[in-house]
Amino acid sequence: MTDAVSLLSERLRANRCAVHGPVDRGHLGATIVAVLGALVDSRPVALPSAPDPLLDAPGVTAAFADWPGSVDVIRPDSPRWPDEIAGCCVGIAVATLAAADLGIVAVACSPGAPRSLTLLAPTILLVVRAETVHHSFEDAWGALASGSLASGALASGVSWISGPSRTGDLEMILTWGVHGPARVEVVIVTSDPPADVIGAAAGIDGAGIEVSR
Amino acid sequence: MTLAARAPAALADEHLQQALGRITDRYRLVRARARETPDTDDRKHRAGALRREILADLDGWIDRVTSSLERVGAVVHRCATAADAAETVVAIARAEGSRLAVKSKSMATEEIHLNAALEAIGVEVIEGDLGEYIVQIAGERPSHIITPAIHKTLGQVADLFSPLAGHTLPVEREALCAFARDHLRTKFLNADLGITGANFVAADTGTIVLVTNEGNGRMATTVPRVQVSVVPIDKIVPRLADLGAILPLLTEHATNQSITAYLSMTTGPRRAGEIDGPEVLHVVLLDGHRRDLVGTPYEEMLACIRCGACLNACPVYAKVGGHAYDSVYPGPMGSVLTPLLSGGTEGRDLPFASSLCGACTEICPVGIPLADLLVRLRADLRTPGPVVPARVGRTPPGRAGPQAGPGPVSSPGTRPPAAGFPWPGADAALSRQPWYRSLGWSIWARVWSRPRLYRATLALGRLVTRRRSGWCRRLPGSGGWTATRDLPSLAQPGFRRLWTDREHRR
Ligand code: SF4
Numbered sequence: 105m106t107d108a109v110s111l112l113s114e115r116l117r118a119n120r121c122a123v124h125g126p127v128d129r130g131h132l133g134a135t136i137v138a139v140l141g142a143l144v145d146s147r148p149v150a151l152p153s154a155p156d157p158l159l160d161a162p163g164v165t166a167a168f169a170d171w172p173g174s175v176d177v178i179r180p181d182s183p184r185w186p187d188e189i190a191g192c193c194v195g196i197a198v199a200t201l202a203a204a205d206l207g208i209v210a211v212a213c214s215p216g217a218p219r220s221l222t223l224l225a226p227t228i229l230l231v232v233r234a235e236t237v238h239h240s241f242e243d244a245w246g247a248l249a250s251g252s253l254a255s256g257a258l259a260s261g262v263s264w265i266s267g268p269s270r271t272g273d274l275e276m277i278l279t280w281g282v283h284g285p286a287r288v289e290v291v292i293v294t295s296d297p298p299a300d301v302i303g304a305a306a307g308i309d310g311a312g313i314e315v316s317r
Numbered sequence: 318m319t320l321a322a323r324a325p326a327a328l329a330d331e332h333l334q335q336a337l338g339r340i341t342d343r344y345r346l347v348r349a350r351a352r353e354t355p356d357t358d359d360r361k362h363r364a365g366a367l368r369r370e371i372l373a374d375l376d377g378w379i380d381r382v383t384s385s386l387e388r389v390g391a392v393v394h395r396c397a398t399a400a401d402a403a404e405t406v407v408a409i410a411r412a413e414g415s416r417l418a419v420k421s422k423s424m425a426t427e428e429i430h431l432n433a434a435l436e437a438i439g440v441e442v443i444e445g446d447l448g449e450y451i452v453q454i455a456g457e458r459p460s461h462i463i464t465p466a467i468h469k470t471l472g473q474v475a476d477l478f479s480p481l482a483g484h485t486l487p488v489e490r491e492a493l494c495a496f497a498r499d500h501l502r503t504k505f506l507n508a509d510l511g512i513t514g515a516n517f518v519a520a521d522t523g524t525i526v527l528v529t530n531e532g533n534g535r536m537a538t539t540v541p542r543v544q545v546s547v548v549p550i551d552k553i554v555p556r557l558a559d560l561g562a563i564l565p566l567l568t569e570h571a572t573n574q575s576i577t578a579y580l581s582m583t584t585g586p587r588r589a590g591e592i593d594g595p596e597v598l599h600v601v602l603l604d605g606h607r608r609d610l611v612g613t614p615y616e617e618m619l620a621c622i623r624c625g626a627c628l629n630a631c632p633v634y635a636k637v638g639g640h641a642y643d644s645v646y647p648g649p650m651g652s653v654l655t656p657l658l659s660g661g662t663e664g665r666d667l668p669f670a671s672s673l674c675g676a677c678t679e680i681c682p683v684g685i686p687l688a689d690l691l692v693r694l695r696a697d698l699r700t701p702g703p704v705v706p707a708r709v710g711r712t713p714p715g716r717a718g719p720q721a722g723p724g725p726v727s728s729p730g731t732r733p734p735a736a737g738f739p740w741p742g743a744d745a746a747l748s749r750q751p752w753y754r755s756l757g758w759s760i761w762a763r764v765w766s767r768p769r770l771y772r773a774t775l776a777l778g779r780l781v782t783r784r785r786s787g788w789c790r791r792l793p794g795s796g797g798w799t800a801t802r803d804l805p806s807l808a809q810p811g812f813r814r815l816w817t818d819r820e821h822r823r
Contacts, residue, residue, distance in 0.1 A: 215590030245561035273448035284532030
């Protein structure tokens, strides 16, 4: 684990996120299923439109297909979206980048990953690719601001998320879960899977998963 | 009515006094954090220099931000006055046929009294920030720029929310928060107009940045079809990248957090293929007497990042709370801004309601010399009408031209301190006092500007007060200074004596 990634995990936890990983790509699907298992109910889970390069990799779709008790997935390109997004139990998105020192993750919106994907559900799960983790907030902010990312121009909406929604407005004591999600799960994924893992990933029950709060 | 006249009621309000104790606690934490972080001063200087960069060419930066905003598809409205800005938003709401507006927390919209203007044309306006919502239902105004409902107890919030819920809500934070979430969620999801302020707007990318903990800023920029952002021109930063240095300082000083839950960037309306975010984005650039400040000592206030730390630090605010100021912006920054932004029509007494202890200046993350500005205002406000300060030659802390990289690191507030006594206008100030007091001050000024006489009077004072503090319970003619306290004895031995002894010991 690189320094930046372990610092990110530590700081995100201090900010009240649950952090999992780093796992390799081959284990991503199983990790997501393990993390969300208890949190998913009969309400839909919101995912970015297919094909998302990470979330629609074969290993992940297979893990979703095998979800214990089955899962109802909705996506932005489905006609159900506008009416049902507000009623989802979990929203899953892939982060654009992260800053380790402050423990914060940036999610840029796009046609396939709208703003509401990470806003309306009571729980969100953010997948952070280890190679997008910057050590300092200033560097991460600067990278996004100056458009030096591979993705090019600045998105019309970017949400930086450091943890659950909160308020200090009731007698200045923190109360959790106001307008945004009350629960934030972060899965950190490393770039390249060992070749043999990709095919075998589907049935793995949470190998390499580190769960803590 | 003045702050002094409103103070007794505030002092007698037990709830308020309890709440203000929490403000003081936050101040202590913020100050301790600043002192324990080794590079605080460097970061403050850097952020201060970045914030002052626009002052050398404010009109140019307004042009640059306008063209960037237009390039990314926003509709820009430049408004000279608060009234213009409110009318502009009203016209937009009319043209768009808006019925339900949700807001994210914004002091700029308080400044232009937007809610009343929209309600007058039948638009329902809902504050999305929990504190602002509490204040809205109570029919009050925010008493703090960061925690607007600091003066409300949990019990009072339950009393305000219960009629909306239709049953009695428990006096319990989670329950009240849950009620507000559900109630406001329905409003957010049905709103057709989203109204925001801006913590900052970047001139290079045309990006509006909102800093929130609850997510009200994200809601107001995600769901409604039309978004209006009211952006005072002092919110401009030259480059979006500059905020990497400024945002953490803001959140540390505002809420003692290393960063808030959310930072939202909005760069233009939604783009092709996107299914949420505003279809139409209007940006109202508000002057409201800010351009008048450029080139005067008061231009320092345009560096303010509205963190509220000076409110928390202020011993006057900590005793009377925000409502006693009867202004949109309370506390030290409000005492400076209110007379300036109102063109001298409001808050003329506020700069006088300060002990000039300097705690505000010390805590300010961008180095605004608040105490100096308060002293200057006392002089400038002696002449009726708008504040017309002398224009000063500008010394350049970090005033690089528009093409330069991040400004040189230099100390903000390095311009010469405001002139001491007699300050410009002091004669006029004195002539408004009763004759005996102005005579007293004149004699005092003459005596104490001579070092020998100064030392002699202090020696005499030490001699007279040496036995015990408080033997003098009333000092006639001192204008109330001994009304609630006794005259303390002078320090024994005095500072000069301590100093010479120390030098001898070396
Ligand atoms: S004057 Fe300084 S301390 Fe006060 S709100 Fe502005 S930036 Fe914060």
